[in-house]
Amino acid sequence: MTLQSRLLTAFETHDLAEIQSVLSQGLDPTVPIIGKPPVMILIEMYYRSDAFPACLRLLLDHGATVVDPLLLPVLLDDIPALEDALKSNPDYLNHRVHLPSAFVSLNGATLLHLASEYGHLEAATWLLDQGCDPNATADTDLGYNGHTAIFHTVNSNGNRSAAVMRLLLERGACTDLQLQGLWWGRGFEWETLFFDVTPVSFAQMGLLPQIHRREADIYANIADLLAVSGRLVPELSNVPNRYLMS
Structure with missing residues (x-):
């Protein structure tokens, strides 16, 4: 090799x-x-x-x-570097990301979107502590996307971003925002356009074969989303799904 x-x-x-x-x-x-x-x-x-x-x-x-070194403090989950970036660039918190993403789009996204995508809890906490809006939206793409940071967290790879999801919920992230559609994996062979998407519905889309997340993780995330929005969290006795396991 x-x-x-x-x-x-x-x-x-x-x-x-x-x-x-x-x-x-x-x-x-x-x-x-x-x-x-x-x-x-x-x-x-x-x-x-x-x-x-x-x-x-x-x-x-x-x-x-x-190309964009201003992204590095977030990608490195490096709090001292984040503090230095803010000192040297007072508008740093408003910096927008333009980066290919294997999953939810990072085009025109905020630094909080970026931290959420990579499951960087320390960076996400720091950004929120500095006043970043948990409901700021990314750019749209042909009328779709325009998502908030929480969309990066509800069905993340290995459920890595679940802790960031809970943090965002604690800090006031909206759970009922409905998008016209959301591009996922744009430009990759698993590219998919999902329609009429909310954080809850997108979490459940993690069960689709191209996303293939663990059922237990998905339904735990959905339970958190429902609870924060004041909705009933029913007991689900068929997780994991017995039919799919047979």
């Missing part, structure tokens, strides 16, 4: 030791792979874990750069 292939495989599971090994053997992280900088492949990758910031920092320490 080539060093490039090893690096891409390591990205898929945020294998920090393997990334370090590949770099130590001479792979240059500034050289594009299949026409794209390796650091952008990592950022756009669908995997989510606590190891992501360390993997990203390792590439940066070896010379990798990003």
